[in-house]
Amino acid sequence: MYRPTIAVAGLACETSTFSPSRTQAPAFHPRRGNEIIEKYPFIQPGSPLGESADWRGALIGHALPGGIVTRHAFEALSAEILSRLKEMAASVALDGMWFDIHGAMCVEGLDDAEYELLKRCRQVIGPDVLVSASMDLHGNVSRELAHQTDLITCYRTAPHVDVAETKERACRNLLDLINRRRNGEVFRPYKAWIPLPVLLPGEQTSTRDEPAAHIYAAVPEVEAIEGVIDAAIWVGYAWADEPRNRAVVVVTGWDKQAVSTGAEKLARIFWDSHKDFRFVAPTGTFAECLDTALRSDKRPYFISDSGDNPTAGGSGDVTWGLTQLLMRSEFKDESGPVVIYASVPGPEAVEHAVKAGLGAVVTITAGADVDDTHAGPLTMTGRVHSIKHGDRHAATEVVLQVGSVYAILTKLRKPYHLERDFTELDLNPRSADIVIVKIGYLEPELYNMASDWMLGLTPGGVDQDLRRLGHRRILRPMWPFDHDFGEPDLSSKIIEMSNEELVIS
Known part of the structure; x- marks a missing residue:
């Protein structure tokens, strides 16, 4: 045959x-x-x-x-x-x-x-x-x-x-x-x-x-x-x-x-x-999402930091979301609501934290190496909570605890879609109060894990507000950029x- x-x-x-x-x-x-x-x-x-x-x-x-x-x-x-x-x-x-x-x-x-x-x-x-x-x-x-x-x-x-x-x-x-x-x-x-x-x-x-x-x-x-x-x-x-x-x-x-x-x-x-x-979920500014999550009794409460979603084309190293998070007074103390944030790349920051070792208190700077349009590099002081080597995307991952925020820093950018992405870093997203992920719609495992969630309309290379981006070469008219046009062929x-x-x- x-x-x-x-x-x-x-x-x-x-x-x-x-x-x-x-x-x-x-x-x-x-x-x-x-x-x-x-x-x-x-x-x-x-x-x-x-x-x-x-x-x-x-x-x-x-x-x-x-x-x-x-x-x-x-x-x-x-x-x-x-x-x-x-x-x-x-x-x-x-x-x-x-x-x-x-x-x-x-x-x-x-x-x-x-x-x-x-x-x-x-x-x-x-x-x-x-x-x-x-x-x-x-x-x-x-x-x-x-x-x-x-x-x-x-x-x-x-x-x-x-x-x-x-x-x-x-x-x-x-x-x-x-x-x-x-x-x-x-x-x-x-x-x-x-x-x-x-x-x-x-x-x-x-x-x-x-x-x-x-x-x-x-x-x-x-x-x-x-x-x-x-x-x-x-x-x-x-x-x-x-x-x-x-x-x-x-x-x-x-x-x-x-x-x-x-x-x-x-x-x-x-x-x-x-x-x-x-939109697939309630939307709001990043501040509105945080306010809603804090008022809610649903745990874990997920928030999508959608503007820098690396699985949609974002650079992954925009620091705007994490910067806004760490400025909030609710999370300044270790006894505050537990928040997991994934993630920001910072090769030098990761290297410094790895050298310092688990439990060490370090001051490191990460992010905005590629996309500094919305915020510059972020300097943080915190305790090294966990270290993981060998990830296919991130290469090396470090979790830095800053107040009640557990920020995931990576050598190379990485999407966080699976529960094991967190548990392998000694993090338990199911017991966290808030989990913030650079993502758009929640992938199946996260969707099933979330008691509730919001889509944060945050800035970045994949901003959900398309008109804010400034398309100039797409064919017009085009919905939703244009509203007043007749039925197409x-x-x-x-x-x-x-x-x-x-x-x-």
């Missing part, structure tokens, strides 16, 4: 153009060859997909969200992807490629980095090789990117609990498409693409809440229509200022009318609800690719 050969390649990084930080090549932690296959169980030997095709890793890189990717980093990683694809294509006939991306990667000097990368890959693998892209629903799908792919899909949940499921679906659909070949002839599905003039932060579009809950509930209903292969809705990425940034619907399938009707149905459901999106744009040339109809 013939086993098709499928390459795996892609770069993923959610990047804010409003953050002064820059993302370098090492941040992608590149995987090559068999390292890629080892990352994904569903394409490993012994799995149904693994036994049905010969999966070959070129290079993938997944960076922690951050600032714009430097052109040098993009060119270096792209060149290696192309080189590995060339070597692969020279030794075996490629049938397909899984394009493993996020979709919101901004690169210096480029407006559509994922399209540019795929276009370069196409120049190596040729137009006959079938390509399936898997993406984050916070990615961006330009017409050009949709054109270069044969299949394209994204997550259906936010927070993202269907990451593996989505990537496996992209691979399964690709294999099914390859197996439709007859006598070497390539069959390509239709893609119905509809852009929507809506650009909202993820904290207003969580699928845990309405209206996103019922909007995304309609996706599998459309996918189930005869003649449809896949249906997807992207809300887009709000913290980058590029013309491609907006919501998009794409439906793929064999029946042109079915994909067109399905896409228009999803676009209509989305547009009809565009004024109904609200919600008709399908059918995109198809022939074997001989790329044609947009």
Whole structure:
């Protein structure tokens, strides 16, 4: 039985153009060859997909969200992807490629980095090789990117609990498409693409809440229509200022009318609800959040310091929140309400605390090395509560107790999403009064742990107040930047690719 050969390649990084930080090549932690296959169980030997095709890793890189990717980093990683694809294509006939991306990667000097990368890959693998892209629903799908792919899909949940499921679906659909070949002839599905003039932060579009809950509930209903292969809705990425940034619907399938009707149905459901999106939790200034938490009898009470969320593209080293916290009189004494704050990077501060050792009282300065727009470096005096080495993101972590505040300081920036992120630092978030995390919507473990929570509308590279950031290059009109404009064109744009040339109809 013939086993098709499928390459795996892609770069993923959610990047804010409003953050002064820059993302370098090492941040992608590149995987090559068999390292890629080892990352994904569903394409490993012994799995149904693994036994049905010969999966070959070129290079993938997944960076922690951050600032714009430097052109040098993009060119270096792209060149290696192309080189590995060339070597692969020279030794075996490629049938397909899984394009493993996020979709919101901004690169210096480029407006559509994922399209540019795929276009370069196409120049190596040729137009006959079938390509399936898997993406984050916070990615961006330009017409050009949709054109270069044969299949394209994204997550259906936010927070993202269907990451593996989505990537496996992209691979399964690709294999099914390859197996439709007859006598070497390539069959390509239709893609119905509809852009929507809506650009909202993820904290207003969580699928845990309405209206996103019922909007995304309609996706599998459309996918189930005869003649449809896949249906997807992207809300887009709000913290980058590029013309491609907006919501998009794409439906793929064999029946042109079915994909067109399905896409228009999803676009209509989305547009009809565009004024109904609200934040996933009560919001307020940082001071209002602290005041509310102190008055509440709910424990632990979580607060999102959302403007510097490192998993949305913030630099992670904005000190504004921690500075405001330590100025509060309620937390000056060790007997005050217990507050955990995560986190602020400070390599020199961490090194000094480690040398001083557990229990030592130290005066250290941390933060604002990258983003000092809103507050400068913060100097604190406190007791070293705990030290941890070897974290994948932070490298080294130190907890400094200042009054009743337990501030987590890191050598390198790190997101705090899991209970063990705290317990491994000898902190018990469940018994704390207040837990403050640089995050947007709470990730599942934190959400389940919180007795109550608020979303702090704090400053930073991923400020939830989009109009405060100053977008200048997105297409206008765009909700919620503009309110007084008529209904957009919600008709399908059918995109198809022939074997001989790329044609947009």
